[in-house]
Amino acid sequence: MSSEILTKALSIKDYLTQVRRHLHQHPELGMKEYETTAFIHKELTAMGIEVVPIKADTGVLGIIQGEKPGPATVTALRADIDALPILEKTGLPYASKNEGVMHACGHEGHTTILLGVAKLLNSMRDKFSGTIKLIFQPGEETLLGAKSMVAAGVLENPPVDTIVALHAWPQIEVGTIGVWPGPYMASADKFTFKVFGGGGHGAYPHRSRDPLLAATYAVQAVNTIISREVDAADKVAISVCTIHGGTAFNIIPEEVVFTGTVRCHDNTVRNSIKEKMERIVGGVVAAFGCGYELDYEYGIPPVVNHPEVIKLVSQAADQALGENHVIQLDRPVMGSEDFSCFLEKVPYGAFFRLGVKAKGAEEMRVHNDHFDFDDDALPVGVAVLTQFVLNKNQS
Numbered sequence: 001m002s003s004e005i006l007t008k009a010l011s012i013k014d015y016l017t018q019v020r021r022h023l024h025q026h027p028e029l030g031m032k033e034y035e036t037t038a039f040i041h042k043e044l045t046a047m048g049i050e051v052v053p054i055k056a057d058t059g060v061l062g063i064i065q066g067e068k069p070g071p072a073t074v075t076a077l078r079a080d081i082d083a084l085p086i087l088e089k090t091g092l093p094y095a096s097k098n099e100g101v102m103h104a105c106g107h108e109g110h111t112t113i114l115l116g117v118a119k120l121l122n123s124m125r126d127k128f129s130g131t132i133k134l135i136f137q138p139g140e141e142t143l144l145g146a147k148s149m150v151a152a153g154v155l156e157n158p159p160v161d162t163i164v165a166l167h168a169w170p171q172i173e174v175g176t177i178g179v180w181p182g183p184y185m186a187s188a189d190k191f192t193f194k195v196f197g198g199g200g201h202g203a204y205p206h207r208s209r210d211p212l213l214a215a216t217y218a219v220q221a222v223n224t225i226i227s228r229e230v231d232a233a234d235k236v237a238i239s240v241c242t243i244h245g246g247t248a249f250n251i252i253p254e255e256v257v258f259t260g261t262v263r264c265h266d267n268t269v270r271n272s273i274k275e276k277m278e279r280i281v282g283g284v285v286a287a288f289g290c291g292y293e294l295d296y297e298y299g300i301p302p303v304v305n306h307p308e309v310i311k312l313v314s315q316a317a318d319q320a321l322g323e324n325h326v327i328q329l330d331r332p333v334m335g336s337e338d339f340s341c342f343l344e345k346v347p348y349g350a351f352f353r354l355g356v357k358a359k360g361a362e363e364m365r366v367h368n369d370h371f372d373f374d375d376d377a378l379p380v381g382v383a384v385l386t387q388f389v390l391n392k393n394q395s
């Protein structure tokens, strides 16, 4: 038996499917979602929902005011709207028309779901109090979009108390959601080491200071930080992912550059890595008579789900979908999500997973040229978020 809200969500399934496929056909890269922005703007306006002007080239902020007397709670829902530089190979009738760009992470599904929630909530203004902010965020994949929306003031005026987002998850079935309280996704920071010595002839290495040899030892030493410098029980990943140097097989180069990423679930650990890295790499390259420069860029913080909000999301899902549709995820992940930039400002929030694996189907992978968002998951996402808002903004 369907709940009232799921029935309402299912009643707009044709609209949702049509919107999702339209967006899938017209993907745009992060921070360049001009048509997508115009489309969202047009849809919200057609629903009679206020679109607030913001200082950002792409992205949309919609606002719905509840009409039920009650507390002035401000709840924000966020959807990311950008696509990826991938050549789509699904062969679907609604495959990307923008060659080399593809919605391969389900963000068109997230956008559609938020439009669906907007539609339902707008028709039920008398059922909730306070304010609902609909944040359509650009550039999640570039990790620039959430920062741009925060800078544009979407969390202010009125200030947001609670914020929630969902993301497609092909590891769990359509009709379910997955939750994890506490730290769930990692921070993402970038380091660039430049190791310099003195170049020379490959035949006379004793006359040079070899930055290439020093860099190879430094790369290995960086990999000892986890367990030797950081408690093995802490969730940290450090990977050196590029190394460049040299021009010819018989010339020792002047300098070698290597770059990599640091992922952490805890900000205290995160803030300790740079010093450890600098000390270790500095010591190693000095042993070879070389010097170094470090450029350490702090990117985005970890996604930390507030346990109470995870509980509220789970309760909303129980109500909207029936019992046993909430899956406790078995582990957090080391990937990153810039929703964390919102959570940093509004810690009373949660990021949860929406099942998109068709029953009995093989698991699809996101960021893959064959990925497709299952349309059956659209009303499920709409129902959970709508129920969440109705519960949150009337007590």
Ligand code: NI
Binding pocket: 105, 106, 107, 140, 167
């Ligand atoms: Ni994504």
